[in-house]
Amino acid sequence: MLRRSIVRVSQVKPNLLTGICKPVLNTKNIITIINSSRSYSTKLSNYEVPVEAKYDNIQDYGSYKHNIFTHRLPESSASQSPPLVALHARLNLPSSYSLSTLSQALNLNRYDDGLANNFGLNVLGKNMLSYYVNEWLLIRYPRLPMPVHNVAVNALMGPQVMYEIGKQWGIEVDKSSKLDKFLSQESQFLKYGRLRFIEEESKYPDKPAETGIYELTNEEVKSLDKQNSTFISEEVNAYSSAVIAIIGGLYTHAGEEATKEFINNHILSRKLPLENMFEFSQPTRELVRLCDKLQFEDPIDIRLIAETGRLSAHAIYVAGVFCGVEKLGEGVGSSLAEARTRAVINSLMGYYLYSPIDNEGNEVKLPSDEEYKFDGIIGPGDIAI
Amino acid sequence: MSGSIRQLARPEKAFNMSGLRNGSGMTYVPMRTIYLHKGSRVAGLKRDPEEVFLSNKGYKYGISEDNLKYIKGFLQDKYRISDELILQVLTHKSFGNGIKPYNEKLSAMGAKLLNLFFAKYVVNKPSSNELVINGKNLDVLGSPIARELCGKTSMGVFAKNNQLNSVMFWKPNTKNIGFASSGELTISAQVMYALVGAITFSYGKRVAEQFIEEKILQGNGNDTNSNKLETIAQVVVESATARKKSKNQQRAE
Amino acid sequence: MPVKAIARTSIARNGVGAFVPSCHRVSIQYCNWGGSSTGLRQALKTGKIDKFAGETQYIFYEVTKKPGHPILKFHYSNDTVQEVSVANLKAEEILDKLDHYSQRSGNKLIKFNHKVMSVNDSVRGIWSPLHLPKTHRHKI
Numbered sequence: 065m066l067r068r069s070i071v072r073v074s075q076v077k078p079n080l081l082t083g084i085c086k087p088v089l090n091t092k093n094i095i096t097i098i099n100s101s102r103s104y105s106t107k108l109s110n111y112e113v114p115v116e117a118k119y120d121n122i123q124d125y126g127s128y129k130h131n132i133f134t135h136r137l138p139e140s141s142a143s144q145s146p147p148l149v150a151l152h153a154r155l156n157l158p159s160s161y162s163l164s165t166l167s168q169a170l171n172l173n174r175y176d177d178g179l180a181n182n183f184g185l186n187v188l189g190k191n192m193l194s195y196y197v198n199e200w201l202l203i204r205y206p207r208l209p210m211p212v213h214n215v216a217v218n219a220l221m222g223p224q225v226m227y228e229i230g231k232q233w234g235i236e237v238d239k240s241s242k243l244d245k246f247l248s249q250e251s252q253f254l255k256y257g258r259l260r261f262i263e264e265e266s267k268y269p270d271k272p273a274e275t276g277i278y279e280l281t282n283e284e285v286k287s288l289d290k291q292n293s294t295f296i297s298e299e300v301n302a303y304s305s306a307v308i309a310i311i312g313g314l315y316t317h318a319g320e321e322a323t324k325e326f327i328n329n330h331i332l333s334r335k336l337p338l339e340n341m342f343e344f345s346q347p348t349r350e351l352v353r354l355c356d357k358l359q360f361e362d363p364i365d366i367r368l369i370a371e372t373g374r375l376s377a378h379a380i381y382v383a384g385v386f387c388g389v390e391k392l393g394e395g396v397g398s399s400l401a402e403a404r405t406r407a408v409i410n411s412l413m414g415y416y417l418y419s420p421i422d423n424e425g426n427e428v429k430l431p432s433d434e435e436y437k438f439d440g441i442i443g444p445g446d447i448a449i
Numbered sequence: 450m451s452g453s454i455r456q457l458a459r460p461e462k463a464f465n466m467s468g469l470r471n472g473s474g475m476t477y478v479p480m481r482t483i484y485l486h487k488g489s490r491v492a493g494l495k496r497d498p499e500e501v502f503l504s505n506k507g508y509k510y511g512i513s514e515d516n517l518k519y520i521k522g523f524l525q526d527k528y529r530i531s532d533e534l535i536l537q538v539l540t541h542k543s544f545g546n547g548i549k550p551y552n553e554k555l556s557a558m559g560a561k562l563l564n565l566f567f568a569k570y571v572v573n574k575p576s577s578n579e580l581v582i583n584g585k586n587l588d589v590l591g592s593p594i595a596r597e598l599c600g601k602t603s604m605g606v607f608a609k610n611n612q613l614n615s616v617m618f619w620k621p622n623t624k625n626i627g628f629a630s631s632g633e634l635t636i637s638a639q640v641m642y643a644l645v646g647a648i649t650f651s652y653g654k655r656v657a658e659q660f661i662e663e664k665i666l667q668g669n670g671n672d673t674n675s676n677k678l679e680t681i682a683q684v685v686v687e688s689a690t691a692r693k694k695s696k697n698q699q700r701a702e
Numbered sequence: 703m704p705v706k707a708i709a710r711t712s713i714a715r716n717g718v719g720a721f722v723p724s725c726h727r728v729s730i731q732y733c734n735w736g737g738s739s740t741g742l743r744q745a746l747k748t749g750k751i752d753k754f755a756g757e758t759q760y761i762f763y764e765v766t767k768k769p770g771h772p773i774l775k776f777h778y779s780n781d782t783v784q785e786v787s788v789a790n791l792k793a794e795e796i797l798d799k800l801d802h803y804s805q806r807s808g809n810k811l812i813k814f815n816h817k818v819m820s821v822n823d824s825v826r827g828i829w830s831p832l833h834l835p836k837t838h839r840h841k842i
C-alpha cells in the first residue's frame with residue numbers, strides 16, 4: 065500500500081482578474097494546494113443525521129440499512145491523502161485501523177459525494193467513552209456528589225474538551241468549496257483527511273462576512289447559555305463528533321482493549337480540577353446532615369485551634385471541625401467566621417474527594433481491568449438538605 | 450400525634466479528654482436525649498424512623514429475607530452480591546429524604562455498561578450491508594430497537610415481569626397509581642440498572658456482561674417469551690410506532 | 703440543593719499517557735531559479751527532505767515552488783504558524799531547522815526564572831507558623 069505524507073505543489077501566480085490563485089504548471093505527480101481565504105457562514109445544521117433505516121425483521125440487527133444511499137471510501141483513495149496518513153501516524157493508530165474508516169470518522173456531512181458519514185462510529189465511540197469515563201470516576205472518586213460527577217464527566221468528554229483534543233491532534237477543517245478546489249486544482253484526496261461538516265451550499269456565502277458579527281445557527285441557539293452568553297459552536301460540535309468517532313473506529317478495527325488503552329492515554333490522562341468544581345451554599349448544614357447520614361454518633365463541634373491574637377495587626381484564626389475526638393477538617397481565615405467556613409468546607413472536601421487505595425497503597429483496579437477485585441467503596445448517594 | 454424519647458449514650462466507649470486538654474484528666478461521656486416524633490411532619494422535629502422507613506407498599510426498610518428474596522432468587526449463587534448491596538440497589542434517592550445509601554451511583558454504572566453492551570451486541574451481528582466496517586454493521590445504531598434494548602421502558606417492564614420490583618424503597622411523587630404514571634416504571638428501570646451496576650462493582654465488567662447475556666437477554670432460563678428483554682423491547686417499539694401512526698392518521702383526518 | 707457544580711474543562715497533559723506532536727503541517731516553499739534556494743533545492747533533489755518526511759510520518763508536508771526566498775512554515779496545533787527563512791542555507795542546515803522546529807510546541811519562547819512549573823498544587827503545602835509545636839513557635 066502506498067502511503068504518502070508528502071505532497072508537491074507547483075508554481076503559483078496570483079491571477080489578478082479573478083483574485084484567485086491559479087496554478088500555471090501542472091505535471092502528473094504534482095498536486096497544487098491553494099487554501100482559499102474565503103470566510104464561510106453556515107446556516108443549516110448538517111450533523112444531525114436522520115437515523116431512518118430499513119430492515120427485514122425488527123430483531124435482525126444485521127439487516128438494518130440507512131435509507132440514504134452512500135458508499136465507503138476505497139482504501140486506495142484514502143491512502144493517497146497525505147493529511148489522513150499523517151493523522152493516522154500522529155495518533156499512533158494500529159495498522160489494522162483502515163484509513164477509509166479514519167476518513168469516514170472525519171465526515172459529518174449527510175451527502176458528501178455519497179460517502180458514508182460518521183454517525184454510527186460516533187454513537188459507538190460515545191458509548192465506549194461514556195462507559196470508561198464513568199467507570200473511572202465512579203471507582204476513583206466514589207463519593208463525588210452527582211452534580212459534580214456529571215460536570216466531571218463533561219470536563220473529560222464534553223464537546224469543548226473533545227474540540228481541544230481534536231485541535232491538538234492537528235485535525236483541520238475542509239473550508240474550501242468545490243469551485244475553489246477546482247480553480248486551485250487542489251487534489252481531491254486532500255479533503256479525505258480533513259474535517260467535513262460545512263455543507264457545500266454554505267460555502268458560497270450570499271453576502272460578505274462582516275467582521276465582529278457571527279450569525280448563530282439553530283443548533284447553536286439551542287446550546288446558548290444566556291447567563292454567560294456562551295454557546296457551543298458548530299465547529300466545536302463537529303470536532304467533538306469526529307474525535308469520538310475516531311474512538312468508535314478504533315473499536316471496530318482493534319477491539320475493546322485497544323480502545324480502552326486509547327481512552328486512558330488520551331482522555332483519562334488529562335488533569336481534572338475536581339477541587340475547583342464545588343460550590344457550597346450551606347456548608348455547615350450540609351456537613352451536619354452528612355454526619356447524620358454516616359451515622360456518626362457524636363455531634364459536630366467547630367473549635368478554635370490557634371490564633372495570632374485578636375489585637376494583632378492582621379489577625380489569623382485556625383478553626384477545626386471535630387466529631388467526638390476525630391478531627392474532620394481545618395481552616396485558616398482572617399475572621400472567626402471565615403476560619404469556621406473554611407474548616408467546614410475542608411472537611412466536606414475531604415469526604416467528597418476521597419479516593420480509595422488497596423492494601424499495597426496503589427490505586428484500586430477498575431471493573432474492566434484484568435483480575436479485578438472489589439477494593440473500593442460504592443458511593444452511598446448525596447444528602448438532601 | 451405521639452412521640453417517643455430515646456437516649457443515646459455510650460458509657461462503654463467513654464474516652465479521656467486529657468489528650469486534648471492538658472492536665473484536666475476528666476472523663477467525658479457523651480449523652481444525648483432525642484425526641485422522636487410520629488404523625489404529621491413538624492418543622493424542626495426529628496421523625497421516628499419506625500414510621501419514616503416504610504416503603505409505599507408497607508415493607509420495612511432493612512436487611513430481611515422478605516425484602517431481598519426476589520433479587521436473591523434472580524441472581525442465585527452465581528452472581529451473589531452482599532445483602533447491604535442488594536438493599537442499596539432497591540433504595541431510591543426519594544426514600545427517607547436520601548438518608549439511607551441509595552442506588553444512584555450503581556445505576557450510573559449499570560446504565561453505561563448496558564448502553565455499551567447493547568451497542569456492541571447489535572453491531573456484531575452478521576450483516577449483508579455493504580457499509581459494514583470490519584464486519585460490524587453500524588447502521589443499526591440509533592434505530593428505535595437499538596435504543597430501547599437498554600431503554601427505561603423495556604428495563605422497567607423487564608423488572609416487573611421478573612418480579613424484581615416487588616420490593617422497592619421509594620416515594621411516589623404523585624397520587625397516580627398507574628405503573629408508568631406513578632413513576633414506578635422509572636424507579637424499576639433504575640433498580641435494573643443498579644443491579645447490573647452492583648454486579649459490575651462486585652465482579653468486574655466481564656462477569657457483568659456475562660450476567661446481562663445470561664440473565665437479561667436469555668430471560669433467566671425460563672422459556673416464557675414475555676420475560677425476554679428483546680421481546681419486551683420489540684413490543685415497546687412496535688406499540689410506540691403504532692401509537693405514533695394512529696396519531697398522524699387522526700391529524701390527517 | 704446542597705452542593706452545586708461549577709463547569710470546568712480538564713487540562714491537557716500532553717505526554718502523560720499519549721504524546722501527540724504539536725507540529726502537524728510543514729509548508730516548504732522554494733524557488734527554482736533564485737540563488738538563495740540552492741540549498742533547499744539540493745535537499746529536495748537528493749531526497750533528503752523525502753527521507754526526513756518518511757521519518758516524521760506524523761507531519762503533513764506541502765512543497766510549493768514559488769519565486770522569492772525559500773521559507774519553511776510550521777503549523778502547530780495551538781493555531782500558531784512559525785515562518786523560518788532558509789535563504790542561503792546549506793542543505794544540512796535546512797534539515798537541522800526542519801528537525802528543530804518540527805519538534806517545538808508552537809508556544810512562545812519565554813525566559814523562565816522559577817524552579818518549578820506545574821499545574822498541580824504543592825505536595826508539601828504552605829508553611830504555617832500556627833501549626834508548629836508551642837515550644838518551637840516564634841516569640842516576641
